[in-house]
Every structure is written in structure tokens, then in C-alpha cells.
Amino acid sequence: MFSLISSSSNAWQRAAQLLITIASILIIGKLITLVPVMTELEVAGVFKAAAVVWFLARLAALILFYFFASYVIEAIPNSGGALSFAKGIGEPLTALLIVITVQALFWELLAPFVDSLGRTIYHSSAIILIVSVSIWFVVRAYRHATYLVDTFAKLAEMLSGFLPEQKLACQQCGAEISANTHFCNACGHKTQSSNTCPACGTAVSVDQQYCQNCGSTLGKTAVSGS
Template sequence: MFSLISSANNAWQRAAQLFITIASILIIGKLITLVPVMTELEVAGVFKAAAVVWFLARLAALILFYFFAGYVIDAIPNSGGTLSFARGIAEPLTALLLVITVQALFWELLAPFVDSLGRTIYHSSAIILIVSVSIWFVVRAYRHAAYLVDTFTKLAEGFIPPQKQACPQCGSEITASAHFCNACGHKTRTSNTCPGCGAAVSDDQQYCQNCGSALGKTTVADS
């Protein structure tokens, strides 16, 4: 248990370090592009030096983001509920963000050298890749939706007050699912399992449907 906690803490620490590094690269890259000479210099007679620096900064940030996302996914506990849902969709969501961002980034680099046919091929390939990853994301979300539904159900149960009924013995208000009155101890519900075989039975059954044992009850309010 302690090793799992230590591993999760280490993953969060690595993720935090990468996040700070990514932010630093983007800030420094943007500041360099603001230097006047960077907007005057040209690279290969096509790109401004400022554009090249900003491209490289974003590319480096994307590479580090890939590792950052991996550490974040490792740090999310698979303990059910919303966290398990988030862990289940984190991988395809990361891939989708990377594909969308990378294809846009590289198009900035290729656009000056590509004709109309190349433009069509590039964008068509990008759309196919984005749609494929999106389908992966939807499938993962569907498979892990039960975790999210379970969380919403528990939250809803917290807002819905339990049903009440009156104790047939003393008239005190008790919950409808209570087996005994908390005021007088009167038995309000019989066992929901057969004493002979343990099979589940309903409150109005006289005999077990599984083994035929007499359940020894006549009404739900038997004492």
C-alpha cells in the first residue's frame, strides 16, 4: 500500500516538474520572438527567425507534454468512480490533443512548400487520423461510463431522503428498509434469505422457491 502511495506521489512530482518546464519553454520562446532582430532575420529565405524559434518552442513543449501526460495517468488512482473514468479516457484524450496540435503545427512548416494537391492529401490524412483517435476516445468513454454512472448514482442518493414508514407496533417513524424499529425493537421485516439454503426470497413468500423450506412468516410485519 505504501509503495503505491509513494509511486503515485513520485508520478505527481515528475508531472509537476515537466509542467513547470513546459511553461518555462513557452514563456522563454515567446520572449525571444519579441526581440526586434528576430522579426528581421530570415531562415532559408522563407521563415522569420521569430517564427522558427516559436515553432521549436512549441514542438519541444509538445514532446514534454507527452511524458507529462504519462506521469499524470500513472498518478491517477484506479479506485473506482470518477477517478477510474478519468484514468480510462486519459490516454485517448491525450492522443487526440497531440494529434490535433501536431498536425496544425507541422502544417505551418509545410504550407509554403505544398501545392493544392499536397494540401488536400495532408488535410485528408489529418482528418482520418483525428476521427480514428476520436473513435478510440468514444469507445474508452463507453467502456468506463459505468464508473461515472456509479458516482452520479451515489451523489443522487445523498440528495434523496430515505422513504419512511410507521412502526406497526409503536407508531414511530422508521425507514422503509429497516428490519427492526429503533424505538421499540419490533421486527418489521423478515429475512430476505432462506434459512435452509440461503437463497434470496421476497417478503411475502411462505416457502423457498429453491429448496422448499418453510420460511415461517405470514406478513412483513410479523414479530
């Protein structure tokens, strides 16, 4: 148990270090592009030096982002609920973000050198790859959706405890009782009657004309339960 906690702590620590490194690379790269001479120098007679530096900074940040996401996924405990859902979709979500970013990043590099046919091939390949990874993500999300449903159910149950309970007065003795109780806890007077469908026994309201379960006509034929 302690080894698992230690491993998770180390993973979070490494993820934090990588996140700081990514931010530092992007900030420094952006600052370099603001140097006047970087906007004047050209590389290969096509790209400005500032654009090349910013490209390399983003590429390096993207590579580090992969390792950052790996450590985050490793650090998330598989303890059920929303955390298990997040852990389950972590890999395809990371892959989707990287694919979308990489195809846009490399298009900046290739755009000046490709014709219309190359443009079509590149974008078609990118779309196919993005769709494929998206399908992977959806499948993972479907498989782990039960964890999220359980979390919402527990959250709804927890929040229901903070809602004030509806109260009403007993018609017999005037004591304050819960709105959903069937008998007064002070005098035993019956406060509600539960009607049932004569065909299937499903609980129905007094003013219903048809059963919501079997469709039988109710009207005044609904039987009042004790």
C-alpha cells in the same frame, strides 16, 4: 500499499516538474519572439526567425506534454468512480490532443511548400487520423462509463441527504409525519393508499386512466392496496 502511494507521489512530482518546464519553455519562447531583431531575420528565405523559435518552443512543449500526461495517468489511482474513468480515457485523450496540435503545428511549416494537391492530401490524412483516434477515445469512454455512472449515483445519494424531508400533518391526530409515509407514527392512522393495476399489479396514481406498464384501462377499476 506504501510502495503504491510512493510511486503515485513520485509520478505526481514528475508531472509537476514537467508542467513547470513546459510553461517555462513557452514563456521563454514567446519572449524571444518579441525581440525586434527576431522579426527581421529570415530563415531559408521563407520563415521569420521569430516564427521558427516559436515553432520549436511549441514542438518541445508538445513532446514534454506527452511525458507529462503519461505521469499523470500513472499517478491516478484505479480506485473506481470518476478517477478510474479518467484513467481509462487518459491515453486516447492525450493522443487526440497531440494529434490535433501536431497536424496544425506542422502545417505551418509545410504550408509554403505544398500545392493544392499536397494541401488536400495533408488535410485528408489529418482528418482520418483524428477520426481514428476519436473512435478509440469513444470506445474507451464507453467501456469505462460505468465508473462515471456510479460516481453520479453516489453523488446524487449524498446530495439527497442535504435536501429537507417533506412533512405533512396527520389528518387523524395532527402529528407531523413524513410525506412519503403510509401510516402515522403517533396514532397509526393510514395516511396514503397505494393503487395497483388489476392486470399487472404495478403501482399507479389515483387519477391515472391507463397503466404505464401494461397499458390496461384503469378508471375506477384500480385496486387499492392496504
